[in-house]
Amino acid sequence: MPRRVVKDSFYEKAKKEGFRARSIYKLEEIQQRFRLIKPGDRVLDLGAAPGSWLQAESTLVGSTGLVVGLDILPILALPGQNIVLKQGDIRGLDVGALLAELAIPSFDVVTSDIAPNLSGVREVDDAHVLDLYEAVVRVVRGGLKKGGNFVVKVFFNPEFRDMARDLRPLFSTVVIFKPKASRGVSAEVYLVCTGKA
Numbered sequence: 427m428p429r430r431v432v433k434d435s436f437y438e439k440a441k442k443e444g445f446r447a448r449s450i451y452k453l454e455e456i457q458q459r460f461r462l463i464k465p466g467d468r469v470l471d472l473g474a475a476p477g478s479w480l481q482a483e484s485t486l487v488g489s490t491g492l493v494v495g496l497d498i499l500p501i502l503a504l505p506g507q508n509i510v511l512k513q514g515d516i517r518g519l520d521v522g523a524l525l526a527e528l529a530i531p532s533f534d535v536v537t538s539d540i541a542p543n544l545s546g547v548r549e550v551d552d553a554h555v556l557d558l559y560e561a562v563v564r565v566v567r568g569g570l571k572k573g574g575n576f577v578v579k580v581f582f583n584p585e586f587r588d589m590a591r592d593l594r595p596l597f598s599t600v601v602i603f604k605p606k607a608s609r610g611v612s613a614e615v616y617l618v619c620t621g622k623a
Contacts, residue, residue: 449539450478451607452616457486459603460618462575463535466490470533470569472516472562473540475499483537484509494528516540517561521569532571538562538578541614552583559589566622567596576619583613593619 456462463469465488471479474495483493484506495501496512496519503511510528525532540562542554559580566576576597580589593600598621608614 450482452605453479453482455605455607456577456603456616456618460620462577463487467534468492468530469535469537471495472538472565473497475501477501477504479537479539480504480509516565519565521565525569533569533574534571535575536566536570541579555581555583556585570622572622574622578617579614580617581613590617593617596623597621
């Protein structure tokens with residue numbers, strides 16, 4: 427089947443099912459395989475716009491859970507009563523202040539489908555990817571509970587192996603996973619991390 431047809435089928439499916447982006451199906455595959463999110467969990471979604479991961483996470487955590495979405499871009503309001511939306515740059519996020527504002531000790535799960543705007547200049551883009559990745563990991567270190575789970579989108583670049591290696595001491599397991607819903611031509615993969623030390 428041609429790649430274009432596969433891409434369009436996920437886009438059309440998302441549109442038909444009322445999801446904001448085709449990326450919903452990446453999270454769906456990750457969840458089916460790794461069961462990162464449970465009912466009642468408190469989830470922080472970084473780089474959350476336009477909100478398709480929030481839509482899925484809101485359902486997964488249920489009425490007793492909480493989903494917090496953060497993005498530098500505004501996120502249109504979502505119907506879930508368990509969703510809190512925040513606009514801001516992750517690189518300046520004070521995770522301690524966020525936890526205090528929400529009156530919770532930590533998050534059970536952190537998810538990140540964040541990606542920088544790409545310029546097409548490899549060295550510049552790689553530096554932006556690394557900058558965002560380091561900001562995400564800083565939030566995870568400070569805000570994810572012991573035993574918590576984490577998934578982050580990364581790209582094959584010179585720093586990729588270092589990223590995976592750096593996370594291994596922090597978690598029981600770190601798995602490299604490429605969902606079927608990822609575009610075939612994309613260099614993106616996900617690091618799925620369980621059991622924070």
